[in-house]
Amino acid sequence: MKILAIVFTQRRKDKPASLQVTEELCRLVSERGGRDVETEIVTMSELPVLACAGCKTCFREGRCPADKADGMAELRKKVRECDALIAATPVYMCMVSGWCKNFLDRCARWCHVFELLGKPCLVLSVTSATGGERTADYLSECLEVMGAAVSARLAFQKLGEGVLIGTENAKACMENAAASLFDAIRAPEDYLSERAETQFQSLQRTYRTLETVWLLSGQKCSSEVDTFRSRGLMTCASLREALQTGEAGGKP
């Protein structure tokens, strides 16, 4: 079983706190999973992600012209292929790092086709003092609307009153999070968010209408609608049903 951790930092000097925490979390996950589990950590030093140019080719054609220029194509492949994902970001100006935002923008299409349906995920943020909860919530929300089964979101701090790095409290939070990840691997449907379900119902209505209009007028469907249909999402009553019937999950 492959667990991928992406740390959205490119800082090379000293070891970034977000990387330290992720390494510890991966150690706990490996300990819990035993020999079956292989973890891999990637940072933005190895696979940097450039900003989205806003061309919307991904929505129309299902490809990103910028994928040739940076580490995004490889990152997409790794995310698709892993059995579970850990997404870790430092907090910059009370929000995810620019690298993380670049990644999310470049994955915007995934929210329209539920690319991460049922993918077990852990989300974590690391801050000096402020913005940790909000950042972890935001990152979690973005992954949830791609269909991910986010089992825990952790907000670590170096100072102040939250979950302080290096404390017993931090260790307990990590152990609980590692346990929750295996729960989500066993039963991802229990971790699908209501937000994703609402987004699914709304997209399904829209895409059914668009499909009819395009068919009647002899126009070609957009790549998103094609993908949505080919994953069986046009006919499922719910995202949960799509996951349970296995039609939508795990396809590129």
Ligand SMILES: Cc1cc2nc3c(=O)[nH]c(=O)nc-3n(C[C@H](O)[C@H](O)[C@H](O)COP(=O)(O)O)c2cc1C
């Ligand atoms: C551009 C930038 C913005 C930051 N903004 C905040 C912030 O809003 N609140 C905060 O408490 N810390 C902030 N910090 C501090 C980082 O969150 C903190 O150093 C964290 O440990 C960075 O993670 P890293 O060690 O993995 O790089 C900021 C740091 C940088 C470089």
